[in-house]
Each structure stands twice: as structure tokens, then as C-alpha cells.
Amino acid sequence: xxxxxxxxxxxxxxxxxxxxxxxxxxxxxxxxxxxxxxxxxxxxxxxxxxxxxxxxxxxxxxxxxxxxxxxxxxxxxxxxxxxxxxxxxxxxxxxxxxxxxxxxxxxxxxxxxxxxxxxxxxxxxxxxxxxxxxxxxxxxxx
Amino acid sequence: xxxxxxxxxxxxxxxxxxxxxxxxxxxxxxxxxxxxxxxxxxxxxxxxxxxxxxxxxxxxxxxxxxxxxxxxxxxxxxxxxxxxxxxxxxxxxxxxxxxxxxxxxxxxxxxxxxxxxxxxxxxxxxxxxxxxxxxxxxxxxx
DNA sequence: CCCTGAATTGACAAGCGTTCTCAATTGTCC
DNA sequence: GGACAATTGAGAACGCTTGTCAATTCAGGG
Ligand SMILES: [Zn+2]
Ligand SMILES: [Zn+2]
Ligand SMILES: [Zn+2]
Ligand SMILES: [Zn+2]
Numbered sequence: 001x002x003x004x005x006x007x008x009x010x011x012x013x014x015x016x017x018x019x020x021x022x023x024x025x026x027x028x029x030x031x032x033x034x035x036x037x038x039x040x041x042x043x044x045x046x047x048x049x050x051x052x053x054x055x056x057x058x059x060x061x062x063x064x065x066x067x068x069x070x071x072x073x074x075x076x077x078x079x080x081x082x083x084x085x086x087x088x089x090x091x092x093x094x095x096x097x098x099x100x101x102x103x104x105x106x107x108x109x110x111x112x113x114x115x116x117x118x119x120x121x122x123x124x125x126x127x128x129x130x131x132x133x134x135x136x137x138x139x140x141x142x
Numbered sequence: 143x144x145x146x147x148x149x150x151x152x153x154x155x156x157x158x159x160x161x162x163x164x165x166x167x168x169x170x171x172x173x174x175x176x177x178x179x180x181x182x183x184x185x186x187x188x189x190x191x192x193x194x195x196x197x198x199x200x201x202x203x204x205x206x207x208x209x210x211x212x213x214x215x216x217x218x219x220x221x222x223x224x225x226x227x228x229x230x231x232x233x234x235x236x237x238x239x240x241x242x243x244x245x246x247x248x249x250x251x252x253x254x255x256x257x258x259x260x261x262x263x264x265x266x267x268x269x270x271x272x273x274x275x276x277x278x279x280x281x282x283x284x
Numbered sequence: 285c286c287c288t289g290a291a292t293t294g295a296c297a298a299g300c301g302t303t304c305t306c307a308a309t310t311g312t313c314c
Numbered sequence: 315g316g317a318c319a320a321t322t323g324a325g326a327a328c329g330c331t332t333g334t335c336a337a338t339t340c341a342g343g344g
Contacts, residue, residue, distance in 0.1 A: 040331085082331085108256060114252060125278050133261060135261050183301075199323065202303075222330085291338105298334090303327080305325090
């Protein structure tokens, strides 16, 4: 084999999903600017208002990356639309105002234990769970 | 005034959503034939296999009626699709096998108390909540 | 610097579940 | 039977999300 053969030892694949682009930075900034759950399209609009032009498809892709990385939480609104929020990285649940969207992160060690126990009891393994609380916050209740 | 005038005292409005039609009966029967969560389109297919022709829109409308009446539970699969199951009428949650869909209804008085307490603590009123547990059942885990 | 190539982007076109529209049909009650 | 609201079905419309693909951008290496 001669040296004409491409040197495959230099292939720096460059892991996808890690490149710090203008668009990803912008999405991150917008996510930091609100603390309730917003849809991808709302976030896309907020970006426009900030003068940051980011394609809708890119917004969806970026949110998916962040969700996979555990940097944003994803919920489904009652009509099935996905809504996103930057959250703390520890496992937690949400208390959400049905009217204004104000969100409180809550932890419930007892609930975690309970779900595990129930699953064990019925022979289910590899457990995950969803728990969200909806209500009307003090401000909205008047 | 003569008797030619229509007698408006006999208007029996006839409450919508209460008429026992062939289509509604068929949907009810199919719902009784499985005990995991199925999508509207799956239910529509099952109806076809039974020889009961029911329009897809009618399936959606009927499921919505039953859900409003509290006779079926509606969940959102991970990709946002609505899935339905005939359930007991008392408040409960679900332990669902991610692989085969086998479902167990579970009650958790402690969890109900916990959600109320959390809501009170933060001044939220008029509370509701969602809680679902996903895992792999014994049969699927092998 | 400049090159190379993979990663990323954006405009647009599907894809998919769900709802709407409206004329035709059906069930109820007189 | 007759009258009339409720219901149905076929298809169009809708809104969110994902796929397509050529053009662009970024990270390194030379
Ligand atoms: Zn969160
Ligand atoms: Zn509120
Ligand atoms: Zn938890
Ligand atoms: Zn149930």
C-alpha cells in the first residue's frame, strides 16, 4: 500500500449535535427568557421578535436535541401539542397554572418510591412515569 | 289564533349525545373487547374487521362523547396520539407495559393527598393531575 | 490563511392525526 | 305516517411535526 491512500487515522468524526451555532445559541437565550411551557411555534415567533431569524425546522431540531440531553422538559398540552421549558436537571414534576401557565417545579420522593413499589408489585421493570399537576394559581384565582 | 299555528310548547329538544345508534353500540362493543389502550384509528380498523362499518369521524365523535361522560380514559402516547380504554369510573391511574400495552389500574390515596398538599402549599386551587407509570411487564421482560 | 468534509441550516413538501362541512339518513315522538 | 332534531359519512381542511436536499457554516489540518 502506497501513501496515495487516504490516511484514515485522521478522521475526526466530530460528534453531531455539539456545534455551537448562532441558531442554537439564540434558542437557548429565548428558552432562558420565560419560565412557563411554550410550543415550538411560539418559540419560533419569539425568535423572530428578537430579530434572530431561525428556521422553524431548526427550532424543532434544536428543541429535540435539548430534550434528549435533558436540558429541557417536554410536556403535551391537552390537545397534544408539545410544549417546552428549560428546567433543572434533577428529576422533578410540575405544578402548572391552567390559566397563565405559571409553573412550579416540585419534587416528591414519596411518589417516586410509590411508583417503584407499585411496579414491583405487578412485576413490571424498567419503570418511568409522568406526573403533572394542573390548577389555578393565586394570581389568576383572584 | 287558529290551530294552524305550530304548537311551540311541545318542543322536545332531545338532548344530543344520547341517541342509541348502531354505530355507538358497535364502538361500545369493541371497547369491551380489549383491555389496553388503543388509538381511534385502531378502533376504526377493529370495527371493520367485525363487519361493522363505522365512519372514522363517527369513531372520533363517539370516543369524545364517551370520554366527556367519563366512560373511557384518554391518554396521550409518547408521540402525541390519543389512545382510549374503557375504564372503571372511580379515579385511578395506570401502569402500562411499554411493549405489549398490558394495563393495570392502580389507586394511590397517598398520591392524591400529596398533590393536594403541594397545590395548597403554593396557593393553587381547582386542582387536577395526571399520573401514569410505564414499564415492561413480566411477560415481555421474559 | 486556505481546504476539506462533516455538521447544520432553511425553504418547502410531505405525513399524520384530528376536526370541520354539509348533504343524506336515522331515531324519536306526536 | 310525518316532522324535525340528532347523527352519520365522505372528503376536504387544518395544524403540528418530520423529511428532503441543496446551500451554508464550522472545526481542524496543512
Ligand atoms: Zn421541569
Ligand atoms: Zn395563573
Ligand atoms: Zn418522579
Ligand atoms: Zn383508566
